[in-house]
């Protein structure tokens with residue numbers, strides 16, 4: 001992978017580098033780039049944080065599923081949001097013509113990179129701790145991944161090169 005018709009889909013926790021490494025990868029691999037968080041925002045006409053604040057985390061997951069299932073592109077690096085893996089339907093849709101790459105970071109690195117989670121529009125049950133969220137999601141990221149790339153103690157360029165070597 002990828003043939004010119006295929007995509008590289010980045011999944012992983014917030015802070016794993018999906019959006020920033022994704023752009024670098026697209027440029028290096030001569031692919032187009034899309035960040036599904038931006039598609040969600042333009043589809044909903046509001047920010048991710050505002051969707052969570054006004055309608056709850058389930059509303060964000062629902063619009064995310066809709067946007068991902070309607071995404072029909074080839075030759076793209078696709079940076080997803082951290083909660084994309086809650087939709088089995090969306091992941092199966094992406095899997096049809098994409099290599100799924102899990103950018104794996106530790107909870108400590110996630111905390112360090114994200115800072116204030118309350119401003120980040122995280123799609124999480126209000127009663128759920130970050131530790132619980134991390135554990136729950138790691139199972140899902142691993143389930144859908146064709147390739148796992150460790151994302152910490154590496155520069156963004158190093159992560160990009162590793163994905164390119166293994167997935168492109």
Ligand SMILES: Nc1ncnc2c1ncn2[C@@H]1O[C@H](COP(=O)(O)OP(=O)(O)O)[C@@H](O)[C@H]1O
Nearest residue numbers: 013014015016017018019020021113154155156
């Ligand atoms: N390999 C890395 N080393 C250091 N900082 C990183 C690395 N990858 C991402 N970051 C930083 O972490 C933050 C979150 O990155 P981002 O690409 O938005 O992650 P995601 O889209 O997975 O939430 C950004 O400030 C970014 O610059």
Ligand SMILES: O=C(O)C1=C[C@@H](OP(=O)(O)O)[C@@H](O)[C@H](O)C1
Nearest residue numbers: 014048081082083120121122123
């Ligand atoms: O993990 C999450 O619950 C979310 C992560 C965000 O994307 P990033 O993973 O790109 O930060 C964004 O989709 C939304 O705020 C929800």
Ligand SMILES: [Mg+2]
Nearest residue numbers: 018019079080
């Ligand atoms: Mg992102």
